[in-house]
Amino acid sequence: MNGFNEKSLDASNLGKIEPEVKRLLQELQVHQIELETQNEELRRAQGRLEASNRRYFDFYNLAPVGYLTIAENGLIREVNLTFSTWIGIERSHLVNRPLTRFIVKDDLDIYYAFRKKLLEAGTAQMCELRMQTEDGTTFWTRIECIATEDNNNMPIYRAVISNIAERKLWEEKLQQTNLQLKTAIFQANELAEKARKADSAKSEFLANMSHEIRTPLNGIIGMAGLLVETNLNPEQREYAQIARVSGETLLTIVNDILDFSKIEARKLKLEMLDFDLSSALDETVDMLAISARLKGLQLVCRIDPEVPLFLRGDMGRLRQILINLGGNAVKFTSNGEIIIHVSLERDAERDAAIRFSVSDTGIGIPTDHWKHLFTPFTQLDSSITRKFGGTGLGLAISKQLAELMGGNIGVESVEGKGSTFWFTAVFEKQPTMPKPSLEMPLEVNNMNEAKTGPIARLGERSAKSAVFDFDMAKPAAGRFRILLAEDNPTNQKVAQAILRKMGCQADVVANGQEAVNALRAIPYDLVLMDCQMPEMDGFEATRHIRSDNSRVLNPAIPIIALTAYTMQGDRERCLQSGMDDFIAKPVQPRELAEKISRWLEKVSAVEAQNFS
Numbered sequence: 001m002n003g004f005n006e007k008s009l010d011a012s013n014l015g016k017i018e019p020e021v022k023r024l025l026q027e028l029q030v031h032q033i034e035l036e037t038q039n040e041e042l043r044r045a046q047g048r049l050e051a052s053n054r055r056y057f058d059f060y061n062l063a064p065v066g067y068l069t070i071a072e073n074g075l076i077r078e079v080n081l082t083f084s085t086w087i088g089i090e091r092s093h094l095v096n097r098p099l100t101r102f103i104v105k106d107d108l109d110i111y112y113a114f115r116k117k118l119l120e121a122g123t124a125q126m127c128e129l130r131m132q133t134e135d136g137t138t139f140w141t142r143i144e145c146i147a148t149e150d151n152n153n154m155p156i157y158r159a160v161i162s163n164i165a166e167r168k169l170w171e172e173k174l175q176q177t178n179l180q181l182k183t184a185i186f187q188a189n190e191l192a193e194k195a196r197k198a199d200s201a202k203s204e205f206l207a208n209m210s211h212e213i214r215t216p217l218n219g220i221i222g223m224a225g226l227l228v229e230t231n232l233n234p235e236q237r238e239y240a241q242i243a244r245v246s247g248e249t250l251l252t253i254v255n256d257i258l259d260f261s262k263i264e265a266r267k268l269k270l271e272m273l274d275f276d277l278s279s280a281l282d283e284t285v286d287m288l289a290i291s292a293r294l295k296g297l298q299l300v301c302r303i304d305p306e307v308p309l310f311l312r313g314d315m316g317r318l319r320q321i322l323i324n325l326g327g328n329a330v331k332f333t334s335n336g337e338i339i340i341h342v343s344l345e346r347d348a349e350r351d352a353a354i355r356f357s358v359s360d361t362g363i364g365i366p367t368d369h370w371k372h373l374f375t376p377f378t379q380l381d382s383s384i385t386r387k388f389g390g391t392g393l394g395l396a397i398s399k400q401l402a403e404l405m406g407g408n409i410g411v412e413s414v415e416g417k418g419s420t421f422w423f424t425a426v427f428e429k430q431p432t433m434p435k436p437s438l439e440m441p442l443e444v445n446n447m448n449e450a451k452t453g454p455i456a457r458l459g460e461r462s463a464k465s466a467v468f469d470f471d472m473a474k475p476a477a478g479r480f481r482i483l484l485a486e487d488n489p490t491n492q493k494v495a496q497a498i499l500r501k502m503g504c505q506a507d508v509v510a511n512g513q514e515a516v517n518a519l520r521a522i523p524y525d526l527v528l529m530d531c532q533m534p535e536m537d538g539f540e541a542t543r544h545i546r547s548d549n550s551r552v553l554n555p556a557i558p559i560i561a562l563t564a565y566t567m568q569g570d571r572e573r574c575l576q577s578g579m580d581d582f583i584a585k586p587v588q589p590r591e592l593a594e595k596i597s598r599w600l601e602k603v604s605a606v607e608a609q610n611f612s
Helices: 011-062 081-087 105-121 165-228 234-264 277-294 315-331 367-372 382-388 394-404 460-464 489-501 512-521 538-546 570-576 589-611
Strands: 066-071 076-079 125-132 138-149 155-163 273-276 298-303 310-313 337-347 351-360 409-414 418-429 442-445 481-485 505-509 526-530 559-563 581-584
Touching (some): 011 081, 066 081, 105 125, 105 138, 138 165, 165 234, 273 277, 277 337, 315 337, 315 351, 315 418, 367 409, 481 489, 481 512, 489 505, 505 512, 512 526, 512 538, 559 570, 559 589, 570 581, 581 589
Parallel strands (some): 298 337, 481 526, 559 581
Antiparallel strands (some): 066 076, 125 138, 138 155, 298 442, 409 418
């Protein structure tokens, strides 16, 4: 019997196989332990896999975006909880339903074009379209999708869908804001254009009103001034003087309103010209001395020795501030004195800040009124306006002018004892400045009373007489011939009378064309050209005269503009047209005489040079 059994085993054979059995049993135990270890590791791996799957499905379902797997036929195969929540349908009920069911009908073309591009490109694609929930509510989504294959090698699409409703809401708000902004900008531009046109219309209106007011004023003031020069009895002289003063007062008001409007529109610019400060003060004292003398007031001007006299800036505006402050001082002072004091505020290499003060012994100003003094159209009270007159613009204009000149303005006053108005201004120094020989203050005194130290009686002329001395101008003007182009008959008479008193021979034409024709026939030495005339105005006439084919005898003849236009840019317009100088109406005899003399002197110099 070949099989193994107990009966066939004897003791000797059993002893031989026992070690082998033990060895096999030990190996079996080892393999069993290894198997149990492997089983334990497998269980742990299974646990980790299950945990990983749970985390994956948690992330999958709880992600802030929708995850979808879409079959080639467009049916949903897998969907996460987020997307089903947006749609309002359970996940199991979304499976095997077409995605197009949840796309807004108007956006289906976007989806189909997106699918086509996805197949053709073979790369991830993106589109934005609107989806709708089960109850019809729409919301904006962003779909990012890629084409791939499932485990059975069947084409599928894996899509990530983001809800961009909030972003689209902000985009719509931004678009609305941008649209509102564009509308606002358009409206602002329209308003700006209207404002520009209104400003232009205002400027044109002011220019025209200035012309219309100044033209008759020129006749009133000019004729009254000429009438005062004739042989009148005291009563007639008083009436003529009242008419002239009234005209000059109206002119001051017109000038103040025009200046204020230019400052308000930021159209007033300063001229930068070389000037002598002592001459500017001389002219200022001349202008104030007449009214001061009539009231029996002493007018004194003192300049400290360290003040530079040869400066560069706008002398006309400086004089305007001083006349405003000085005129107020004379107006509100019944007895005593008015002192104009000039001192050095700051000295630098190229410029200097100069302080000007005007002190009076007048009525004074209450402290609580100081802050209102430099406000436009402001007077201390209505009784002041009734008694002394005025528009309340002078100090406001002075303040703006002082600030334009780099300074400021202020006041110190004691009620019943007097006031001191002061302002500062910055001027450039002239490159080569002659040094004044004075070692003590320069003083101008209109009463001709001796003061301590050297006295320069710069104001003596106007203190003696309110009338310009035409005889001084006659020797210079007598042998010259002047052409006056002026269409207004009254202004013609005024200008002719002034020129006759200067000893000038003057011919009159009524428009620019007549002026050009006259200059072709007669060798005039100077032209006084009104700017606003019929047929051909002064600007066009000047351009004709200056042109090479004008056929006038002297295309370079000096031309002085006579115009009632005094707005910003009018002077520049005159000079740009070819005119040589500018006089604003109403024409002041002294200014006219000085400018005519200056230009005729140049004519004489040219003639002398040509003769030699």
